[in-house]
Amino acid sequence: MSLSTHVLDLASGLPVPRLPVRLERRDGEGWRELGRARTDDDGRVRALLPEGAPLEEAVYRLTFDVEAHHGPGAFHPEVSVVFRVLDAARHHHVPLLLSPFGYSTYRGS
Numbered sequence: 001m002s003l004s005t006h007v008l009d010l011a012s013g014l015p016v017p018r019l020p021v022r023l024e025r026r027d028g029e030g031w032r033e034l035g036r037a038r039t040d041d042d043g044r045v046r047a048l049l050p051e052g053a054p055l056e057e058a059v060y061r062l063t064f065d066v067e068a069h070h071g072p073g074a075f076h077p078e079v080s081v082v083f084r085v086l087d088a089a090r091h092h093h094v095p096l097l098l099s100p101f102g103y104s105t106y107r108g109s
Contacts, residue, residue: 001055001088001089001090001091001092002047002048002049002055002091002092003023003047003048003049003055003060003085003091003092003093003094004044004045004046004047004048004091004092004093004094005021005039005044005045005048005062005093005094005095005096006039006042006043006044006045006093006095006096006108007019007021007039007043007044007064007069007095007096007097007098008043008095008096008097008098009069009098009099010097010098010099011098011099011100014043015039015041015042015043015044016039016043016069016098017039017040017041017042017043018038018039018068019038019039019043019064019065019066019068019069020036020037020038020064020065020068021036021037021038021039021045021048021062021063021064021065022035022036022062022063022065023035023036023037023048023049023060023061023062024060024061024063025056025058025059025060025061026058026059026060026061027058031061034048034049034050034053035048035049035050035053048062054088055085055088055092056085056088057085057086057087057088058084058085059082059083059084059085060082060083060084060085061080061081061082061083062080062081062083062094062096063078063079063080063081064078064079064080064081064096065077065078066078066079066098066103069098070098070100074100075100075101076101076102076103079096079098079103081094081096081105083107091109092107093107093108093109094106094107094108095108
């Protein structure tokens, strides 16, 4: 299936456009980068995996370049979200909710 994300700024109530996001998968050697993207104008990356690459049962890490949105004084210059895919046949959506001094994430649909 596929993997997507959505980044929202809780302070403004708006999506975060053009935010850099990196996707990695954990293997026996550590983390292996699978791709990079930027959120669209609606704060979304609709397909994080490279075209033709399958979602596998594994542990993944999304790293969001929060400093690109909050600036050089960002309390959290980046946010890494590590999660496990147990059913690769299902779509996985991992949103990030940002505020200047905190963040939240969850398993979306």
